[in-house]
Amino acid sequence: MIAGDGIGPEVVAEGLKVLDAVLAGSDVDVATTPYELGAARWHATGETLTDADLEAIAKHEAILLGAIGDPGVPSGVLERGLLLKLRFAFDHFVNLRPSVLYPGVPTPLGNPGEVDFVVVREGTEGPYVGNGGALRVGTPAEIATEVSVNTAYGVERVVRDAFARAQARPRKKLTLVHKHNVLVHAGHLWRRQVEAVATEFPDVTVDYCHVDAATIYLVNDPARFDVIVTDNLFGDILTDLAAAITGGIGLAASGNINPTGEFPSMFEPVHGSAPDIAGQQKADPTATVLSVALLLEHLGLTEQAARIVRAVETDIAERAGSTATRTTSEIGDALAARVAG
Amino acid sequence: MIAGDGIGPEVVAEGLKVLDAVLAGSDVDVATTPYELGAARWHATGETLTDADLEAIAKHEAILLGAIGDPGVPSGVLERGLLLKLRFAFDHFVNLRPSVLYPGVPTPLGNPGEVDFVVVREGTEGPYVGNGGALRVGTPAEIATEVSVNTAYGVERVVRDAFARAQARPRKKLTLVHKHNVLVHAGHLWRRQVEAVATEFPDVTVDYCHVDAATIYLVNDPARFDVIVTDNLFGDILTDLAAAITGGIGLAASGNINPTGEFPSMFEPVHGSAPDIAGQQKADPTATVLSVALLLEHLGLTEQAARIVRAVETDIAERAGSTATRTTSEIGDALAARVAG
Ligand SMILES: CC(C)[C@H](C(=O)O)[C@@H](O)C(=O)O
Numbered sequence: 029m030i031a032g033d034g035i036g037p038e039v040v041a042e043g044l045k046v047l048d049a050v051l052a053g054s055d056v057d058v059a060t061t062p063y064e065l066g067a068a069r070w071h072a073t074g075e076t077l078t079d080a081d082l083e084a085i086a087k088h089e090a091i092l093l094g095a096i097g098d099p100g101v102p103s104g105v106l107e108r109g110l111l112l113k114l115r116f117a118f119d120h121f122v123n124l125r126p127s128v129l130y131p132g133v134p135t136p137l138g139n140p141g142e143v144d145f146v147v148v149r150e151g152t153e154g155p156y157v158g159n160g161g162a163l164r165v166g167t168p169a170e171i172a173t174e175v176s177v178n179t180a181y182g183v184e185r186v187v188r189d190a191f192a193r194a195q196a197r198p199r200k201k202l203t204l205v206h207k208h209n210v211l212v213h214a215g216h217l218w219r220r221q222v223e224a225v226a227t228e229f230p231d232v233t234v235d236y237c238h239v240d241a242a243t244i245y246l247v248n249d250p251a252r253f254d255v256i257v258t259d260n261l262f263g264d265i266l267t268d269l270a271a272a273i274t275g276g277i278g279l280a281a282s283g284n285i286n287p288t289g290e291f292p293s294m295f296e297p298v299h300g301s302a303p304d305i306a307g308q309q310k311a312d313p314t315a316t317v318l319s320v321a322l323l324l325e326h327l328g329l330t331e332q333a334a335r336i337v338r339a340v341e342t343d344i345a346e347r348a349g350s351t352a353t354r355t356t357s358e359i360g361d362a363l364a365a366r367v368a369g
Numbered sequence: 370m371i372a373g374d375g376i377g378p379e380v381v382a383e384g385l386k387v388l389d390a391v392l393a394g395s396d397v398d399v400a401t402t403p404y405e406l407g408a409a410r411w412h413a414t415g416e417t418l419t420d421a422d423l424e425a426i427a428k429h430e431a432i433l434l435g436a437i438g439d440p441g442v443p444s445g446v447l448e449r450g451l452l453l454k455l456r457f458a459f460d461h462f463v464n465l466r467p468s469v470l471y472p473g474v475p476t477p478l479g480n481p482g483e484v485d486f487v488v489v490r491e492g493t494e495g496p497y498v499g500n501g502g503a504l505r506v507g508t509p510a511e512i513a514t515e516v517s518v519n520t521a522y523g524v525e526r527v528v529r530d531a532f533a534r535a536q537a538r539p540r541k542k543l544t545l546v547h548k549h550n551v552l553v554h555a556g557h558l559w560r561r562q563v564e565a566v567a568t569e570f571p572d573v574t575v576d577y578c579h580v581d582a583a584t585i586y587l588v589n590d591p592a593r594f595d596v597i598v599t600d601n602l603f604g605d606i607l608t609d610l611a612a613a614i615t616g617g618i619g620l621a622a623s624g625n626i627n628p629t630g631e632f633p634s635m636f637e638p639v640h641g642s643a644p645d646i647a648g649q650q651k652a653d654p655t656a657t658v659l660s661v662a663l664l665l666e667h668l669g670l671t672e673q674a675a676r677i678v679r680a681v682e683t684d685i686a687e688r689a690g691s692t693a694t695r696t697t698s699e700i701g702d703a704l705a706a707r708v709a710g
């Protein structure tokens with residue numbers, strides 16, 4: 029458990045509350061080890077994530093992360109040195125981000141239709157690899173580069189995972205999102221991998237759209253999407269937009285998954301640490317609770333995961349009729365009560 | 370005039386019709402030279418844009434472009450070999466894309482507020498430079514890279530242009546959009562250039578958001594934006610989304626501007642060639658007509674540009690009340706009639 033910064037500890041507390049409640053009376057035991065990582069540790073020691081941390085965390089079955097980030101830490105330090113380091117070190121090549129518009133949830137769209145898709149964002153390549161650099165920094169002759177690295181190995185495995193997920197869903201539809209008319213080398217690699225893996229999944233319908241067009245569809249016709257597979261950066265952008273149209277990042281859950289099981293997978297809300305409301309019990313813990321559901325599903329506890337999702341659905345439907353605002357822990361209490369067997 | 374493919378010739382015809390109408394009776398003369406560039410030429414000769422073409426086009430004062438692209442041409446050939454080649458060869462470093470939600474225009478947003486912003490998208494650097502490559506193509510060991518190149522020279526000039534545009538607008542607000550917490554080298558270069566140029570524009574308010582968060586704001590609170598400055602790829606993505614929320618790409622105009630005047634600037638609708646509706650008089654020429662307004666403004670014909678914008682506004686307001694669909698040339702006729710002095 030990495031609670032992290034800002035609202036992280038508050039939302040993670042509710043995630044664990046619901047986890048305990050849904051497993052109460054079952055034969056599943058949860059042992060949780062808290063790791064003090066994030067801004068406070070960096071301010072105190074200058075450390076983000078040591079080899080010893082990584083080695084210790086690697087022994088766990090799964091990671092629940094709250095949020096990382098603090099305005100007092102220079103941009104990039106905790107993102108690259110902690111969050112992305114975990115994703116890369118544990119080879120989280122499937123960054124799974126479901127988008128469901130639950131009945132009763134306010135959405136900025138006038139007429140959204142039935143939105144239920146999942147983005148499979150590649151998690152270990154693309155422009156996120158950190159293979160950039162800069163020359164003559166601070167002078168008028170400065171040049172800065174960022175290199176997007178894409179390999180057949182890396183693309184094929186995430187594409188295969190996305191196909192399998194599409195095949196397991198009723199609509200069986202996969203949309204590749206890229207920009208192969210401009211980023212021709214990376215784009216054509218992605219395209220060829222999708223074409224190749226498609227032969228293993230003849231019952232899955234395959235579709236393509238450029239990333240710019242995808243943002244149009246996400247606001248004009250989000251119901252068209254079933255499973256989207258895309259690169260690390262496009263996935264980052266599209267999933268924030270997807271969260272916005274399905275009720276906001278207060279509800280958006282994610283899993284950073286290593287499907288081989290070689291390393292622990294990590295589950296986290298899509299939102300950030302929101303320092304402006306930290307410590308005030310104002311954060312919505314629902315995204316973290318839904319991330320706990322993804323964690324349970326990943327561990328094969330499908331029934332318990334489904335119970336959490338149903339609890340959230342009911343809770344959201346009842347919120348819709350009410351004007352009362354609830355504290356972070358009140359929402360957690362309500363969800364915990366609903367999932368209790 | 371590069372009419373191009375698909376609906377390109379139809380919408381450009383209406384753009385020229387309105388251009389003639391707005392200049393009729395004035396002392397401004399327009400001489401138009403058509404250049405046959407695009408899919409047909411490529412199919413016939415294998416050429417996209419020759420040095421001779423470039424040299425000839427360079428002699429003009431401005432370029433009006435319809436749309437480029439055809440499903441029969443491999444992805445990237447015309448984009449890189451023609452459209453982007455023009456933008457790069459003529460050093461169109463300001464890719465200007467205004468987003469205005471005109472009264473009466475249908476928008477997918479339930480409650481958009483007053484949307485009136487302009488995106489200044491960098492046009493000659495970033496991941497669009499084509500500095501990528503691939504190794505061992507088609508094998509399981511393939512690696513493909515795309516390099517985003519950013520220079521102090523290139524970023525500073527577009528940032529300064531964006532500040533000047535912000536200063537000339539009532540709200541005087543500039544938002545930098547990037548992803549400096551992950552793309553640290555490029556992102557921090559952009560950030561430092563904005564901080565440096567800001568000292569020349571003390572009356573402009575400066576703001577920053579990550580590209581993922583920007584997509585959230587664009588659907589939840591687009592009214593917050595005034596001028597956005599961003600890189601080539603982020604600008605591509607954000608302006609399609611911006612078009613979607615302000616009535617669709619049928620209305621979105623753009624200018625590829627070389628502010629120094631060393632090369633002709635190029636004006637084009639944001640939409641593509643839409644081969645599915647080509648030749649059927651179904652395309653909305655409004656985006657091209659608004660691109661003609663940007664062209665006139667660039668040439669200093671501000672009054673005529675404003676007349677076109679007012680004509681479009683009135684036309685759109687009247688459309689809103691009607692269920693009749695008009696052909697491409699009927700819309701052009703209506704706009705031409707309105708702008709005639
Ligand atoms: C905080 C940041 C590094 C991260 C990302 O870009 O992946 C976040 O935006 C996300 O989507 O999880």
Ligand SMILES: CC(C)[C@H](C(=O)O)[C@@H](O)C(=O)O
Pocket residue numbers: 209210240448452453605639
């Ligand atoms: C067609 C394509 C190369 C182009 C771009 O990516 O710039 C288009 O999407 C645009 O926005 O003008």
